[in-house]
Amino acid sequence: MNIQVSLDVLPELLKGAWLTLQLLFISGFFGVLLAVPLAIARTSSLVLVRALPFAYIFFFRGTPLLVQLFLVYYGLSQFQVIQDSPILWPILREPYWCAIITFALHTAAYIAEILRGAIQAVPPGEIEAARALGMGRATTMGRIVLPRAARLALPAYGNELILMLKGSALASTITLLDLTGMARTVIARNYMPVETFLAAGLIYMTITFVLVRGLRWVEHRTSAHTRARPADVAGAGPGLPAPPRRGARD
Template sequence: MDVSLMIDSVPRLLEGAVVTLKLLLLTEIIGFVFALPLGILYANGSRAVRAPIYGFVYFFRGTPLLVQIFIVYYGLAQFEAVRHSLLWPWLRQPFVCALIACALHSAAYTTNILRGAIQAVPAGEVEAARACGMSAFQVQRLIVLPVALRLMLPAYSNQAIGMLKGTSLASTITLMELTGVANTIVASTFSPYEIFIMAALIYLAITLVITRCFKFAEYALSKHQRPLASAAATPEQVRHAD
């Protein structure tokens, strides 16, 4: 194993990791913005409203992300109206195409996760809010959504980690993110073992940070579920402390 090559490759791999993080962050932000209203309508809307949302979720969950990236990157260029539009300078860029595909993919998964979390909110809490005279909008904003967002965090963290790994597929359309940079280094050094080990370690480090962030969020949002230290202490512990 060439340790010196592994160390020398780190700066270039980190440059690719920056692109990966940028793609992941924008994907999750855009995906969540789209998923929030879709998840609410998917859980509470009429059948006519749920049908197109179901189709959207079914398509993006049922087809590979790689195929979706190819459809956006190669498919949009087939339309003359797109090539002559003002958006073409943006839509011809690999990063933008990867972002569109990944954001739609993330939105579909997040929509389904949010729907399940909304339906898991205890019915008693909703009934109590209605009994207090809250409107339907107030019930959703003050009761349902805060509880649902807390309930969806474990599944959403898995989705974010899966999306991190999915960004590696953007290298197939010449985007120089972490995997793309690793492939470039391998092509010039013919040392795939060392280079991909370093890339894997960087992916693991990013995954660890994401996991810790979600753990902290779960801990911060569940303070009301933890007993107070004074209430949990036994009388013997209190006398011993005195």
């Protein structure tokens, strides 16, 4: 194995890595926006309200991501109404936007289920306290439930983000030169698959490491209130001496 080949192909692979990051974060952003109302609807007590998001989540969790990608990229363009649309056709004829739409719809289904579980895990006492303060249903959801659920769902969301990073390699099947697509293009020229894919794998591992550390930092910052300071454990506030032990002499 020639390590020099792996070093020589890094500049081209990094160009593909930039496209991979675009697909990951743009689709992840829109996925979260779509997942929030889906998760709220899934926790509704009305069967009709829960039915539509349940069907959506069941489809996108029950079918492979590759099939969904092909349905959007190859399937939607077959309809004449799509081809005649001045809004949809300029978007759906581009593989870049087809990949983002597919990834966003796919990850939204998983994030919605993560948020649904987190919403249902919010302690009922916190909701009752908000109601006792006069907060309405919408205010309670926006100020109490969703922020609390977001902290609870953060570790699982980090796993989903990493899975989407690896799933983004399927974008190469619709002619996009992401990290995997760029590696395949380079291999077609140098006929060095081991060295090239080794370099691509190291880049994927580096991105994953940065994501894990970043998510861990966010989780640490958002849970700072749960970590008691030594002074608080001793029973004294910040800057105050600890109270005397019971039975101590004056």
